[in-house]
Structures are given as C-alpha cells and as structure tokens.
Amino acid sequence: DTGVSQDPRHKITKRGQNVTFRCDPISEHNRLYWYRQTLGQGPEFLTYFQNEAQLEKSRLLSDRFSAERPKGSFSTLEIQRTEQGDSAMYLCASSPSTGYGYTFGSGTRLTVV
Amino acid sequence: QKEVEQNSGPLSVPEGAIASLNCTYSDRVSQSFFWYRQYSGKSPELIMSIYSNGDKEDGRFTAQLNKASQYVSLLIRDSQPSDSATYLCAVIYSGGSNYKLTFGKGTLLTVNP
Numbered sequence: 001d002t003g004v005s006q007d008p009r010h011k012i013t014k015r016g017q018n019v020t021f022r023c024d025p026i027s028e029h030n031r032l033y034w035y036r037q038t039l040g041q042g043p044e045f046l047t048y049f050q051n052e053a054q055l056e057k058s059r060l061l062s063d064r065f066s067a068e069r070p071k072g073s074f075s076t077l078e079i080q081r082t083e084q085g086d087s088a089m090y091l092c093a094s095s096p097s098t099g100y101g102y103t104f105g106s107g108t109r110l111t112v113v
Numbered sequence: 114q115k116e117v118e119q120n121s122g123p124l125s126v127p128e129g130a131i132a133s134l135n136c137t138y139s140d141r142v143s144q145s146f147f148w149y150r151q152y153s154g155k156s157p158e159l160i161m162s163i164y165s166n167g168d169k170e171d172g173r174f175t176a177q178l179n180k181a182s183q184y185v186s187l188l189i190r191d192s193q194p195s196d197s198a199t200y201l202c203a204v205i206y207s208g209g210s211n212y213k214l215t216f217g218k219g220t221l222l223t224v225n226p
C-alpha cells in the first residue's frame with residue numbers, strides 16, 4: 001500500500017440520484033479527510049475522521065452528505081439527491097496521528113447532469 | 114473567517130528563470146505552512162512545508178516564511194516546463210482544528226521553453 005486510493009475516478013450521474021465514493025487511506029494513517037475542489041478554487045475541507053470517529057464536519061456538508069469510516073479503515077462519502085452544484089472533484093487524504101504529512105488520493109470527479 | 118490569499122496568475126516565466134509565488138494569510142496564530150503542486154486534472158502533491166521564520170531549501174525549491182508580515186513564498190530556481198502547474202498555498206491554523214488545511218485558490222504557473 002503506497003498511497004491513498006479513491007474509487008471511482010470519475011462519476012457522471014443524473015440530478016436527483018445518489019452517489020457513493022470510497023477512499024482507502026494509507027494503512028498506518030489513522031487520520032482521514034475529505035475535501036471538495038471546484039474549478040479555479042483550492043480544496044475546501046468537508047470532514048475529518050480520527051480512526052472511526054468523525055470529529056469535524058464543515059458547514060459545506062449539507063444534510064444530503066454523509067460520511068462514514070467503519071472500523072477506522074476505508075471511508076465512504078455519500079451524496080443523496082445530487083444537484084448540479086455538487087459537481088466537483090472530491091479528494092480524500094490521510095495522515096499519521098503526529099505531524100502534518102497529508103497524502104491526497106487521486107480524487108473522484110463528479111459530474112451531475 | 115480565516116483566509117489564505119494568492120495571486121491567481123497566470124504567472125509566466127521563461128525556462129531557467131526564477132519563479133516567485135506569494136501567499137498571505139489572515140491569522141497571526143497560524144502554525145504550519147505548505148506548498149502543494151497540482152497538475153491539471155490531478156490531485157495536490159506536497160512539495161514543501163515550513164514551520165518557522167526564515168528560509169527552507171529543498172533542491173530547486175525554497176520556501177520563505179515571515180510570520181510578522183503573515184507572508185509565505187515559494188521560489189523555484191531554474192524553472193522547467195515540467196514545473197508548469199497550479200501552486201496551492203495551505204495553512205494549518207492553531208487551535209481546536211489544528212489538523213485542517215486551509216487552501217488558497219492557487220497560482221497558475223507557466224514555464225515557457
């Protein structure tokens with residue numbers, strides 16, 4: 001395991017559908033983050049897990065968004081009733097419990113049509 | 114509202130020149146500073162981190178931090194066409210959320226052969 005894996009790489013969905021993304025962090029990293037990036041912007045923080053506990057959620061994460069990290073391993077991000085404004089790159093990152101060595105995954109690019 | 118400001122560019126330099134990228138941040142009590150490189154359609158890649166005032170050099174890259182002026186910069190010496198990318202400045206603020214990266218919008222750098 002040499003990096004953070006995200007699946008799928010691309011997702012095109014119709015407005016109103018639900019989508020789920022998966023992130024597999026670096027195995028020894030207990031911290032996991034989700035960020036969202038739209039065109040011309042820097043990544044924006046969505047949520048943070050330490051092990052299986054979700055410790056912070058951004059106000060950007062509306063009720064349609066939910067994230068889980070069962071057993072402190074992989075994480076999923078679900079978006080219900082997608083809207084065109086949800087179109088973005090969704091980035092997952094992980095880091096060890098000490099230091100700030102974030103490693104980002106390749107991202108999932110979501111297009112809502 | 115804690116902010117990170119960058120000139121969006123584009124910044125265009127000839128091959129072999131020094132590229133200078135700048136970033137200011139709003140919170141005096143920030144503790145950690147990062148520069149990420151992001152190629153088009155790819156995820157951010159960490160290239161430099163700096164935690165204390167002064168310069169930090171790594172190969173062709175030098176990060177400079179001035180906490181009194183709330184300013185961090187990145188110099189790229191002997192710029193190469195492969196350095197053409199968006200450079201994102203990111204800050205971790207001290208306090209409760211001392212794991213969360215706050216990004217600027219990024220500066221697009223083009224190195225012309």
